[in-house]
Amino acid sequence: MKTERPRVNASLAAPDRSLGTQAQRPTPPADAPETAPIHQTISPEQAASAAPRPARKLSPAEFNTAMVHFYRGEVSRANTWRNRLDTTTNWAVLTTGATLSFAFSSPTNPHFVILINTVLVCFFLFMEARRYRYYEIWSSRVRVLETGYFTQVLAPELPADDAWVSHLVEDLRAPHFTISEWEAVGRRLRRNYLWIFVLLAACWNLKVYVHPVPAYDFNAFIDRATIGVVPGAVVFMVGVVINAGLLIFALATMRLQQATGEVLTERDFHPIQTVTDWTRAASDRRQRTATVRRAKKARERTRTPRVGSTTGEWKRPDSHRTQTPDDIHRTQYPQRKSLTEETLSQRSEVRD
Structure with a gap:
């Protein structure tokens, strides 16, 4: 006995051919996010790695250990760049001493070697200012840790201030120089190089005046300052302008206080004091x-x-x-x- 199969309506079983087109899947919009294929197999390891990981909070012991090691690393960095600053200063001092020894060793030795050494010391000044900017990066971080973290550890009774945390996080995410180029040049000039320039200028005038014989008037002094085709008056005026410009620049940059890595704070630092305050007594x-x-x-x-005692004895x-x-x-x-x-x-x- 045959079993009749149920008839299916042709209009439902097949697409509408009267329109001349077939049913198509709707096209997703252009800005729709890309999705993984339906039949793609993802391992549990891949799923675990793709899932967002919750933020892990450090325990107090782990936090203190991290801060201690971070502080040691920043101190090491600052110490490395501090040694590089000393190296540049040593170069300037050694070249100045060698140049002056050569210039005054014989009356026939030219005086313009002192001027050449002045230009060389200028190069050393700019090199040291660049290194000083890098030193201030690490020095400022060390100072932030000392004032923000270790101060609260040593003195818990002080009011807590968490601003140092956000400041340190922003500095670690986007490192930047904490001191401008002009301030760095001005600081190194006032600390070390201004006295070297003063010494070179005084020695150049002494060399021109003394050798080969002491000059009897200012005109003779100007004549001895001549370098090749450059008149002595031009050489003398250029030297005066350069040294005066260095002095003005050193004084003009004294108010630039962008760096925070200095040992003394602004309220405790007094550059101009009486000599008696600096005496040993x-x-x-x-x-x-x-x-x-x-x-x-x-x-x-x-x-x-x-x-039971009222006598004030202790x-x-x-x-x-x-x-x-x-x-x-x-x-x-x-x-x-x-x-x-x-x-x-x-x-x-x-x-x-």
Whole structure:
């Protein structure tokens, strides 16, 4: 016996051929995000790696360890660039000493070697200013850690300030120079190179005046300053303009205070002081006064009033003799019972 199969409506089973087109899948918009193929197989490892990982919070011990190692690394970086600064200064000092020794060793030696050395020292100045900018990057980070992190560790009673964290994070994400080129040049010029330029200018004038014989008037001095086809007056005026420009530049950049890695703060730094403040006697006197003050405060902290005495006499406390551990806990927590009392009360409750 045959079983008749159900008839299916042709209009539903086949696409509408009267329109002359076939049914197509709708086209996604152009700005739709790309998706993985439907039949693509993804391993569990790939799925775990593709999933966003939750932020892991460091424990206090891990955070302190990270900060200590980070501080050591930044100190090492700052020390490396500080040594490079000393190297450039040593080059300038050595070349200046060698040039002056050669210029004054014989009356026939030319005086323009001192001018050449002045140009060389200018190159050293710009090299050291560039290195100083890199040094300030690491030095500023060290200073931020000292004032923000270690200060709170050593003095927890001070009000907490978390601004140093955001400042350090932004500096680590986008490192940048903390000092401008002009400020760096001005600082190195005032610290070291201004005195080298003054020495070179004085030695050049002395060389021109003394050798081969002392000049009898200013006109003879100008004639000796001649270098080839360049008149002596031009050489002298160029030297005056350059040295005056260096002095003006050193004074004009004193108010630039972008760098934060200096040891002394702006309110404690006084570049112009009397000579008596820099003498050894004044320094020793201030140190003795500070030492006596600290010792007096330490003695006051360790003294406690004697029981039953009104004479103002003081006695050093002996906590291991006068107080028991229970008394110490009772002093810190007045409402708390001693360990023995708590144990006895618990035992009595259990018996009841």
